[in-house]
Amino acid sequence: MSNVVGLTGRMLRVDLSSGEVKAVATPRDRFERFLGARGVGASMLFDELEPHTDPLSPANKLIFLTGPLVGTMAPGANKVTVSFRSPLTETYSFSLCGGHLAPEIKFAGFDGLVIEGRSDRPVYLSIDNGKATLRDAAHLWGKLTHDTEDALRAELGDPELRVAAIGPAGERQVRYACIQADYHREFGRGGGGAVMGSKNLKAIAARGTGSVEVADAAALAEIAEQVYAELAEHPKARLRRRFGTAEMVEGTNHFGYWATRNFTTGHFEEADRLTGPALKEKLFIGDNSCYACPVACGKVSPVRRGPFEGQTIEGPEFETVGLLGANCGVSDPDAIVAATAICDAYGFDTMSAGATISLAMEAYEQGILGPEDTGGVDLRFGNGEALVAVAQQIGERRGLGDVLAEGSRRAAERFGVPDLAMQVKGQEMATYEPRGVVGMGLSYAISPKGGHHMIAPTMGLETAGDPARRLIPDGKAKMVRDTQLIMTIVDSLAMCSSMRFVLGLESMLRLYRAVTGIALGEEEALRIAERVDNLERLFNLREGLTRAHDTLPRRLLQEAMPSGSSQGNTVPLDTMLDEYYRLMGWDSHGVPTPERMQELGLTREWEAAREAWGGGGT
């Protein structure tokens, strides 16, 4: 077996039940078969989790992984993934975190860590230059995420320590609680924070001063310089540098696919207050970068309202502006920032929070909920104060917040209006309204972690050239599949998705070769990506998920878009699904075929999945 240069060669295995922490050899063969981060995480999770594992039980795991490029000067290679069975969706899930945590884990001497079991009391994990210990966290339990970071920096005596922590939302197992790092970066989606809370693990603190070995430093430096230069000139990267990801507000709203008022339409009349230039003028006061990234899409904003008034946050980014903003009918940037600050401090996902609050707002406007349910809050669309008040209720699991903490699917069932939950497989969709950009509808439907936008973000491609094509299904299955394969490679290399503006597959593989010494061809890389995507599919098949689960809220399939430039459209999902399954080599029920699994080297996994699944649901 060849050596994958760039890996430290060691991982941590932490059994919270017994308290045992041990360093184990990194499974290098998995890095060859599944590339890294997301791919290796999927493979380990599939092998280590029993089917139907309760996501909030000790048997679930949190598998954190970096990859060979992390910690080098490879631009944007600053992500660490966490893989787990989601308490929100009960499917396979993973989430990525940028910032400065991932390289620190490598500098501390580890490629990743597996967290298993459950501690009988609150603990945190301290990783310090090759050593790791579990420590008592009774004094940290209940603390907000940033207070936890500060307390650990003081306690461990290192102001440059990097911390991933849960807040009160994770402790209380809000089903979309995130794991927060660097104050305002997070493993955002799917409820990894709730899993961490269920394990009584408050935080992971890392510090390291070691080096990451690379095969060809000169080649790596040359590619890095080239990427810096290309990013400095690239129009999209330049927009992100100035306005953050909020640069997308104008186009998304213009083309009528900006989810507004709980996806009742795709056009927000007050979007002018939330465009990138508007936020830059009225809100943003600074810029932040993740490690080794010259784009600096992170924007810094003052909190001018709410319980965290007077503080500053990094953000809000586009999805947050969309889901806490337009999707709740709120156009006041200060209200969005106040709600974001609550989400970050308590540690829960701004996106799922926005789409769950918008559900409650729609139910309130329909008279299904009244002031007696909301603690007196006038929960109309557009009421920024109500948004802030309910966000805090969620963080504290208080009153209505206790119901909304369960996520939109469970809350909507509780309210008796399941169709009003804007989710797929229990995961709230992102802010691209699929009736106005139908490929994103397919993308949400087939995503292995539920309604997530970064599995196959096709919106840019769908509006390029002739924007009217965004409304029709033609060619979308192939577009989704092609985008999905590239994103799987990006995530498995632990790179930021923004790098793909200038880094095509060929450049990514040049970077990979410079670091690892492995000359991976494009065809083989795509094959690995397809292997990862199919393995994720098999994880969900093992849980009984087939075509019936690859669907969208009825509103998007049956009700015509009522306003904006995508007016009149619905999502022709079945047409696209048929074509997508065919391209993937799956049968008409969305089940991978044994022939294709054999070609991808997944026969063992296929047999295990089929045995647990038993053939139902088709």
Next chain:
Amino acid sequence: MRHKVLVVYPHKCTGCRICEQWCAQAHHGEMNPAKARLAVHRIHDRQINVPVACSQCVQAPCIEVCPAECIGRDEETFGLTLNAEECLGCRMCVDRCVRGAIKMDADAETPLLCDLCGGDPQCVKHCPEGAIDYVPFDRADRGFREHHAQRLADEQGGVR
């Protein structure tokens, strides 16, 4: 004074730490920011990034305080030099540096001193934001003057 010095602008720094990566690479051939001769310190509660780097003091406390007299400077560039064999590892230079810019090499147990890369500082060359500059001493104050004047103008808005 005609020598050139490093100037850092915290208001321009975004905290990507590309400067650290190239510094460590240039001096050690390693991917390891702990080996860099400068560091970006993030003030998390205010989300401010402060590059901390050697400013080539005219009367350099690190040189003056060193009990082993092992810190010197390059006559041409004014960059610092270290006679590592004589170094005691006492960290007096770390204590006295007015900018807190001297880090210790944990492996070699000696200070990491900025040598200005022989007159072509890699941090400056690769900073995507212009947050660190390399300018003649007699111009080293001008960037700050411009920044503060601009800020004053912004505060006053259109009022004259």
